[in-house]
Amino acid sequence: MITNNPNANLIEAMKEKLPLKGQLADMLMDTLYIGKEAVYRRLRGEVPFTLQESALVSRKLGISLDQIVGISFKSNAMFNINIVDYDDPFESYYEILDKYVTLVNSMQDDPNSAMGTSSNIIPQTLYMKHELLAKFRLFKWMYQNKNIDCKSFEELEMPAKLVNIQKDYVGMTRHIHSIDYIWDSMIFQHLINDIQYFSSIHLISDETKEEIRKELFLLADELEELAISGKTKEGNQVRIYVSHINFEATYSYVETNNLRLSLIRVYSINSLTTMDNEIFHSLKEWIQSLKKFSTLISESGEMQRIQFFKQQREIIDTL
Template identity: 40%
Template sequence: MKKNMKNQLNEAMISSIRSHISEGDVLVNVLMDILCIGKEAAYRRIRGDVLFTFDEVAKISHELGISLDTIVDTNNKSKSFLFNLNLYPTTEYILDVYCKMMNDHLKVFYKMKKDSDSLAKISFNTLPYYFYNSFQNISKFRLFRWMYQTMGINAPNNLSSFSLTSEILDLQKKYVIESSLVTESHIILDKNSFLSLIKDINYFYKLNLISDSDLKKLKEELFELLAGWELMAMTGKTESGKNILIYISNVNFESCYSYYKSKSLEISHIRVYSINGLSSTNPYVCKIHNEWIESLKRYSTLITQSGEIQRIEFFRKQRGFINKLL
């Protein structure tokens, strides 16, 4: 019985791997690359002659984004699911952890771009790095705000004294490029998405943590950001020519929800603790997550190539908030 159970788990692992790699990838080559083993050793694991060790399962799960609970509980009887929560160990490594988080996000986009029909569904109640990574001053402010909140006296004294490392700038540039290659994106914006960031900047300015010159730069970038998103709403295309649908929600929602799907990957993500997040590749969790984002559309107005009055009014209000508060 125990042997049969082990064989079932091994077969479930192989099945999961097959479902998480692209059509052009060869299973034996994937195992060789991830586990650093020879071709014959990889074939033994595929045939079930040699069972995967726990360390090997962990490596494969991390590399391909496979949810272990789907393998252990194939019948989904327990209704309990594993989530990945990235938290920094100490404040000393806060920027290193940010780089790790960015790399984890990039791995998702690298996998998705192998497929020609990748999909992203995202609902925002405040602007995430999806919006502002191409804007150096805004992205610097959001990181500074996070550090100021979590590091206390160890945080930079003010925004001017804080600078982004070349590694962070490079990762953010890659993020902008890779995220724009998703075939189709559905974006739902809370009406206060921009306002929350504007209020944060205003608050830190009043604390004398943002200089007049930095405030001017932030303001200019906010206007540029709005112009770019208004153009996408009008054309229905990203800068890379991919399809995008933008909605304005008529109700408030609690957090930022993301759902990504391609032939080789399906993952859900909920933002927590400012820039951290809970993610899961469990099919049932992804299904519920997708349905939740879809339900928000019923309370939203599509402003992409339609809803012209609502689109004009929304972006006019955001510019008014910037002028009034900054």
């Protein structure tokens, strides 16, 4: 409940984020570098949180300062712009991926955790463990930015730590207990078109293109197996839908008891992210509404599933 007491609002918001006994106190000691008794004096309201302490806690838990002061600006929201730096693309891309991996891996096991994605390209959480496919996304972005020296796909050398963090990015979904994927029916076609273009201007060799083709067939097999079982190898539920309408962009959300994160893909490999509640509810509702235009192919819709993956393999085979 929002009151006219910012300190009480902050305490209430923190307890909503970390309801388990002792969890909130431990977080405050680690974040504010104060002792247990000082923490409990603040939680009892005997000592108010300072502005600096409120800001640190708000950033840690994703609590809106608007919520704390009891004001709602419905037309405003704060976004993080996760844009790869032109001057040091490898390191900045690594830092962006590492931030997501650290955030999700640090979450307490939450049986209610959920993720939803509506994609007009193959989601990063599904293809990034395949080195050539992951490399191609970065190559395309680097080549498009003329300020970066990137002569050909084969000459692009990926740092080992970047290759590893991309695999960790795929692995972090083991913490998500329920996943909804809604795919554009042309999800492979867009990627094939890009690869064919770079091949036509001799920036990808025929030998490398064949290796990418093999990875795409392997990915198609993995996705079909995932659709048949409806579960990840960790036993988490996955629902896969194929949309009958096209998407203009890729939207995603991650939700746990302590986190509500919205992501909008921009500039190929970059994203805008926010923990704003209004944006989260709007984006989640939008993604879920796409199901009315889609066919569920995981665990059910066997005929549609077979037809979909047959079509995707025929598209891959044109490469």
